[in-house]
Amino acid sequence: MIKTAPITIGGGKLTLQEVVLVARHGYEIELDASVKAKVTKSRQYVEKLLAEKKVVYGLTTGFGKFSDTYISSEDAKMLQVNLIRSHACGIGDPFPAEVARAIMLLRINALIQGYSGIRYSVVETMVEMLNKGVVPLIPEKGSLGASGDLAPLSHLALVMMGEGEALFRGEKLDGKTAMDKAGIVPVSLEAKEGLALINGTQVMTAVGALACWDALQLAKWADCAAALTTETLQGVRQAFDPETHDIRPHAGQQQVASNIRKLTQDSRLMTNQGELRVQDAYSLRCVPQVHGASADALQYIHDKLLIEMNSVTDNPLIFTEQEKVISGGNFHGQPIALAMDFLSIAVAELANISERRIERLVNPQLSGGLPPFLTKYGGTNSGFMIAQYAAASLVSENKSLAHPASVDSIPSSANQEDHVSMGTIGARKAAKIVENAYNVVAIELLCGSQAADYRGADGLGKGTAWVYAECRKQVPFLDEDRVMYTDFRKAVHMMKDEAVLKDMTETLGL
Structure with missing residues (x-):
């Protein structure tokens, strides 16, 4: 990878694209010069409260139902260590490395705003981990998404302490070994710091941010696939004329109609x-x-994620100027939980209608003269028959996955935490739906390209000719039956290729 300048965080608003660059492409980060003073001032106020033996949730009390149990300053350090160890209850396979990196980035971005009472050195340790490639193994399951993502974030904190498990240069190691090999000194947590590390919505937000970014790119390909299919089915162009869409001026509808034109x-x-x-x-x-x-839904989700990515979501919050510590509920994931359910539904619908277009392409009763299942040798060859089955299967799976997670709630911590968001479950489901939808649209692109060869690809429009050419660079015309799952993979890879997406923007203006 070409060495790039680090991304500076803390001086403005973190963007979805910056999250992708750090999470997927290994970009390093640096902290804005203004950050240290804010974080240090917040920590100094915490230490003042500790010296005065004030009763403050999370500093000198237990957690959840134990919030009324006083903890002496002598036991404060043990409280933080026990918090991390006891809360590391994650279950299942670990998140992909890109998700873990996004989680770390978002947690850093929340802590550096100066409302968490953590030492600057602890933040520096997490920055060092991110830049040197220590990737905590964070189990996917176990978060209720209400007191923040407690269980998964505890697995991140474990590695910071030299415990747990991590990847370093592709090798799975115990946390201490990974930190040692990277030349990073594990942290020894002080009062409030364990809670500051795990109380927040960064897991659901990280999963959601990457899924939303992918969905935004997928929406462009869905328009391309729809245009190609409409052409090869000899569709009526007047349906996309601007007059119709100007008198129902939803921004997304107008944009898509413009894209098809x-x-x-x-x-x-x-x-x-x-x-x-x-x-x-x-x-x-x-x-x-x-x-x-x-498209309108994706814009809403994007905007909600930007707010959440740049918010402070732990508890209690330290307001040094007002000399206040407020125990509130910013850790509750409901804003993201609803957005993730919306993401699931919005992307499931892109796949749903795509599969119906695939059916029209392969069905000789609907395709207007195209060969059945887009093969010249029907009978001895099945052509795209089972490709439509595969798309239908994914669409049906998406319908199950799109059931909203946010309508569920199970009380926890002896009913102290009696309403939870299930936002992380919602985010994980949304990510699966996005991946399924990529494969459905990929199948439509290949069916549309096959149909274009039969209709005469030289008759395609300016934009669909580009789409067809990109597909044919990856997958040749299906003359006789061959193994097709590799074709689907190639098409999905093309759809996610940044160079192709860049060319799409520059060439087609999408």
């Missing part, structure tokens, strides 16, 4: 109203309305 510009395959038919099926004619609704 750009993509099909100068097409000789599109037809006029009444030429072959008066109107198309909904999966073609209503693309602006359906894709557009998902």
Whole structure:
């Protein structure tokens, strides 16, 4: 990887793209010069409270139901260590390394705002871990998403203490060995610091941020696939004329209609109203309305994630200027839980309508003269028959996964924490739906490209010709049956390739 300048955090708003660069592409970070004074001032106020033996939740008390139990200053350090060890109750496979890196980045971004009472040196340790490639192994399951992501974040804190498990340069190691090999000194937690490390929404937000970024790119490909399919089915172009969309001015609907017009510009395959038919099926004619609704949802989700990524979500919060410590509920994941359920539904619908377009391409009763299942040798060859099965399977799975997690709540901590968000479950489900949807749209792109070869690819519009050419760089025409799952993988890889996405933006203006 080419060495890049580090991303500075703490001086402004962290963006979704910056999260992706750090999480997936190994970008290092540095802290803005203003950060140290804010963090240090907050810590000094915590130490003042400790010296005065004030009764403050999380500093000199237990946690949850034990919030009324006083802890002496002598036991404060043990309290923090016990907190991390007892709360590291994660279950299941670990999150991918990119998610763990995103979690660390977002936790750092919350702590450096100066409301958490943590020592600056502890933040520096996490920065060093991120920059040197120590990746905590954080189990996916075990968070209720209400007192923050307590269980998964405890697995991050364990490695900081030289415990738990981590990856370093691709090797799975115990936390102490990983830190030693990276040349990082583990931390010895002081009062408040264990709680500051684990009380927050960074796990659900990290998973959600990466899934939302992928969904935003997928939405562009869904428009490309829809345009290609509409052309090869000789769709009616007037459905995308601006007049219709100007009198129902949802931003997403207008944008998608504009995208379809750009993509099909100068097409000789599109037809006029009444030429072959008066109107198309909904999966073609209503693309602006359906894709557009998902586009609007994705914009809402993006905006909510930006707020959360740049917020302080632990407890209690230290307000040094007002000399206050407030025990509130910023750790509650409901804002992200609802957004993640919305993400699930919005992306599931992109896949849902895509599968219906696939069906029209492969079904000879609906395709307007294309060969059955897009193969010349039907009978001895199945063509894209089972590709549609696979898409239908993923769409059906998405319907189950899209059931909202946020409507569930189970009381915890002896009913002290009696309403929880399940936001992390929602985020994990949304990420699965996004991955499934990529594969469905990939299948549509390949079906559309196959149909274009039969119709005459030289008749495609300016934009769809680019889409077709990119698909054909990856996957050749299906003349006779071959193993197809590798074709799907190649198409998905193309859709996620940053160079291709950059070219899409520059060439098509999407």
